[in-house]
Amino acid sequence: MDFELSDEHRMLKELVARFVRDELMPLEAGVMAREAEGKGLGIGEAEHRRLDQKAGELGLFGLDAPEDVGGSDLPMTAMVGVEEELGRCVTPYTLPPDSPNLRMLMATVNERQREAYLAPYVAGKTVSAIGISEPSAGSDPAAMTTRAVRDGDDWVINGRKIWISRAADADFTILMAVTDPEKKARGGITAFIVDKGTPGFNVLRRIPMIGGAYTYEVALEDCRVEGWKLLGQEGAGFAPMQTRLGTRRIQMAAWSVGMAQRALDMVIEYAPQRKTFGAPLSERQAIQFWVAEAATKIHATRLMTYHCAWKLDRGMDVRNEISMIKWFATEMAYETVDRAMQAFGAMGMTKELPLSLMQAKLRTMRIYDGPTEIHKWVVARNLLGTRK
Numbered sequence: 001m002d003f004e005l006s007d008e009h010r011m012l013k014e015l016v017a018r019f020v021r022d023e024l025m026p027l028e029a030g031v032m033a034r035e036a037e038g039k040g041l042g043i044g045e046a047e048h049r050r051l052d053q054k055a056g057e058l059g060l061f062g063l064d065a066p067e068d069v070g071g072s073d074l075p076m077t078a079m080v081g082v083e084e085e086l087g088r089c090v091t092p093y094t095l096p097p098d099s100p101n102l103r104m105l106m107a108t109v110n111e112r113q114r115e116a117y118l119a120p121y122v123a124g125k126t127v128s129a130i131g132i133s134e135p136s137a138g139s140d141p142a143a144m145t146t147r148a149v150r151d152g153d154d155w156v157i158n159g160r161k162i163w164i165s166r167a168a169d170a171d172f173t174i175l176m177a178v179t180d181p182e183k184k185a186r187g188g189i190t191a192f193i194v195d196k197g198t199p200g201f202n203v204l205r206r207i208p209m210i211g212g213a214y215t216y217e218v219a220l221e222d223c224r225v226e227g228w229k230l231l232g233q234e235g236a237g238f239a240p241m242q243t244r245l246g247t248r249r250i251q252m253a254a255w256s257v258g259m260a261q262r263a264l265d266m267v268i269e270y271a272p273q274r275k276t277f278g279a280p281l282s283e284r285q286a287i288q289f290w291v292a293e294a295a296t297k298i299h300a301t302r303l304m305t306y307h308c309a310w311k312l313d314r315g316m317d318v319r320n321e322i323s324m325i326k327w328f329a330t331e332m333a334y335e336t337v338d339r340a341m342q343a344f345g346a347m348g349m350t351k352e353l354p355l356s357l358m359q360a361k362l363r364t365m366r367i368y369d370g371p372t373e374i375h376k377w378v379v380a381r382n383l384l385g386t387r388k
Helices: 007-035 043-058 078-087 101-110 111-122 240-269 285-314 319-343 345-349 354-365 372-384
Strands: 128-131 147-151 154-164 171-180 189-195 199-208 213-223
Touching: 007 043, 007 078, 007 354, 043 345, 078 240, 078 354, 101 111, 101 128, 101 171, 111 213, 128 154, 154 189, 171 213, 189 199, 189 240, 199 285, 240 319, 240 354, 285 319, 285 345, 319 345, 319 354
Parallel strands: 128 171
Antiparallel strands: 147 154, 147 171, 154 213, 171 189, 199 213
């Protein structure tokens, strides 16, 4: 067993760490101030373009995308290191393109779709969204009711989607819909590409989330999609959707490691400086135990995440591991950040430190892409053989 990254992947991780330190960290104070004023979590279009330009110059576009469309075709183990470094900073920025939707496209596009959608996406020219959840169907895809019906060469989609990030701004949305109500999740769910501005794709409202983020609710009302924009095979949308969700869950585990490590580093720096009742916090057993426990759990989570990525890169079954790291990592990081806030006392309650935004992000991460309880249930039923 090799517990070292290759030299190439280690240098990439270090490059991303410098990008975070030099480009993203200086923006944190402004991000926190705007969020504190109720202006949302963002960096502005001009700043985003500047970061894209810098990331492009450093060769950080399309890291895990196929080489034939301009990517670097890096394995998931390399991406874990990248995402861990990005997780250390609360400045909201994603290296183009967003890996989960990228991996779903990679698994489904035909040649026409590769040229029209995948290549521009890898080049950072387009932004995507995905519509899976519905007001009455969250973690249970079998409860999905959004329906796509064939009409000649086209498809007509009707239904509701909710909790969609970037729905109002995305150039295209990957939309999941039922094409066979009898089969549903077992061969009756299909993926479609819906372009921005398509008649019948109606953004109903922007939903404010904790931590200054937003999601959207969308209504599909006789939304007509050309037949060639069906992704993959009719009725076979569930498997590539799981590929997409699995990618996000590994990404979230890596982000969690990054956030927890940042919070721990802050406590380690602060504890010797802060005195209470004549002694530094670093001499208090409670703080010492928090530090030891956090360091141990971060180490365990990092190893679990790399191991899951290693298995995925080798085409092995990672359904249990994906669920394990998703719930364990987010809960671990939430606990670590919460204890860091406690250690900082009143200052930990302010919006002048990044801890509050980290906590808010982790709180939502404990819900989206499958809440903790669902993932524990998945692991248990797989081990106990209770899945019907």
